[in-house]
Each structure stands twice: as C-alpha cells, then as structure tokens.
Amino acid sequence: DTAVSQTPKYLVTQMGNDKSIKCEQNLGHDTMYWYKQDSKKFLKIMFSYNNKELIINETVPNRFSPKSPDKAHLNLHINSLELGDSAVYFCASSQRYTVAQYFGPGTRLLVL
C-alpha cells in the first residue's frame, strides 16, 4: 500500500498552460506539504496544510494554488506555467507534533 501517492508522476506541458498535481496520503496524518526540488536537487518547502487550513506559504507566486478538500488530500494547481516551474514537486505528510515527514514519489514537471 502506498502511504503518500502523487499523480501524475510525469507531466510535460507548454508554457502558459494550467496544470494540477494530486496528492493523497493514507497514513491518517493531519498535515500535508508541497515541496519543490530544483535542477540542482535543492528541496524547498512551498506550502503546508493542517486539517485543510493553510499554515505555511513560503513566498510562492500566486500562480500556485494549493487546495485541500480533506485532510487526506492536498492538490497543487499551477496557472500560466513558466519555464522556471520545471522541477520535481514532492508532496509529504506528517502527524501533528511528530515533525517527521513522509514523502510521495514526486512529480517531474517539464515546461517547454
């Protein structure tokens, strides 16, 4: 059973398009995150949600809009994609107050 899953695993799209990445966790965690890993492998937090409430928003352009329909899901919608958005996006989850985060397999986004 996959603990944190993301779809799709790969996404190739044109500049200016809008795309979404979905994330689901079946660990019963109440906090979920989105991270971006750039071409140099640097991993940086973008957002965190706790029980559907936005907690962390790390100066991400407002073209990125996370949505959490329930505490098991956190989707990432990106409008007007730019070349610089090409990266691997990771979803993660944790149980509140345990700090340890468990990551999904990542979604490799390539903007042409």
Added chain:
Amino acid sequence: AQTVTQSQPEMSVQEAETVTLSCTYDTSESDYYLFWYKQPPSRQMILVIRQEAYKQQNATENRFSVNFQKAAKSFSLKISDSQLGDAAMYFCAFGRRQGGSEKLVFGKGTKLTVNP
C-alpha cells in the same frame, strides 16, 4: 532563519567500509529536530534517521547512526558496512514546529557513491 550546510557535495566509499557525512546548521531555536533523508535514483525521499534536539543520546537505526553535537550545531551521519544500495543523495534537514505544522529546511545534499 535556519540554514543547513552540507559541505561535501560528493563522497565515495568502498563496499563494507564506513563513511561519515557532515552537516551543520544554524538556529536560535532550542526545540527542534534533525533528520537525514536518502534520495536514490528513483527520486523517492526516504527518512533514514531522526534526532530530537532535547535528547543527548545519539540516534541509531541499524547501520545508520548520528553524531549530534548540539553546542557545535553539528549533525553527522555515519553509515557502517556500506552497501551498494546505500548509493544515493543524502539530505540533512532541520525541522521545527511552525504554527500548526512543521517546517523542514534542507541542506543541498551529498551524493554518496559506493564502490564494489
């Protein structure tokens, strides 16, 4: 703001030998956690080991152990009896609670090669 520094972009080790990966961090917090994550070529981020800052005892997970020096703000990872499957990027991360969630700050990673 917290920073995490991994000063070794690449390391290599012979199979069955021991290797130590370095990590230093900077924070004014007293309550925090430290982690090592492994990212093999499959790109999956795998939690290797964690350490609570309030614990003096160094964490151990099978062949993986840490040397946590709180005053020096150092958190190194020792891999004993290295195996080919240990080859991966290793990321050191600093974690602390922020609001209702927990924020991880990652170092830039160390690429570990294991030679047969």
